[in-house]
Amino acid sequence: MKQQKSMQAAEEGEARKSAPMRENEHTVSARKAAIIVGASSGIGRETALRLLARGYRVYNLSRTAFKGDRVRTIPADASVEGELTRAIGEAGEESGAVDLLVYSAGFSMAAPIEHAESRDYRYLFEVNYFGAVEALRAAAPFLRRRGGRAVLVGSIGGDLPIPYDGFYSSSKAALAMLAREADVELRPHGVRVSALLPGGTATDFTYARKVYGEQDSRSYAPSVKRASAALANMEQGGMNPSLVAEAVIRLAERKNPPPVSAVGGKNNVVRYAGKLLPERLTDWLVRKKFNQR
Secondary structure, three states: OHHHHHHHHHHHHHHHHHHHHHHHHHHHHHOOEEEEEOOOOHHHHHHHHHHHHOOOEEEEEEOOOOOOOOOEEEEOOOOOOOHHHHHHHHHHHHHOOOOEEEEOOOOOEEOOOOOOOHHHHHHHHHHHHHHHHHHHHHHHHHHHOOOOEEEEEOOHHHOOOOOOOHHHHHHHHHHHHHHHHHHHHHHHHOOEEEEEEOOOEOOOHHHHOEEOOHHHHHHHHHHHHHHHHHHHHHHHOOEOHHHHHHHHHHHHHOOOOOOEEEOOHHHHHHHHHHHHOOHHHHHHHHHHHOOOO
């Protein structure tokens, strides 16, 4: 009998030794999980850092790894169909559920519509719009598991034209409508989707913009140069990306978030003024702002 009790005690001891591992595994799966498409820099990186401070398990989906070991990077190119689906599936299965999806990938080009290369503007739409569509589709099953949120980072440029960055403005306008449509469809399943519209933000995005030179812009070259310079100054003198990141998180944490909202009082005024004023007047103001005739 004593030998049987001794063996039983030994087995219980072994079970206790293994219990912390099972408990840790449960704790990891119970943590809130966030997937950020484009967390390697700019607004996406700032959002990742703030989510880490809130205890989230954060995944970065991009071609470039997140600097630091607290965010897990799953390499994915938003312009290649299927890559975000694969990466989101991997992150979702690993975490068990997705509490927040942030789409912060983007590409911009300063080019005249008449002479823009189709490969450039098609790539832009793949990154800025179709990538967001794929991310939402892939994340939806995981978002439904805990009534998650999705925030698509758009731009005030989706409400007002940006001279010679028209493809970017068009893609961001489409992104805002995508958020509204997705919010209508996913709301009955406990998921909310919003588009957040920052204005000019001081990040390296400015320096990654593809600007057509004199040869490619042809007769538009002087105007393209003036417009792209004005836009760069506006961005680098604009909002700190940390403020936009905080706005992303506040929007995600709201019980009843608006489908579309701007960041900051000034940008909200600009947004609503653009809706109230005649388009002829707002377009004239835009031309003046970007040094166009």
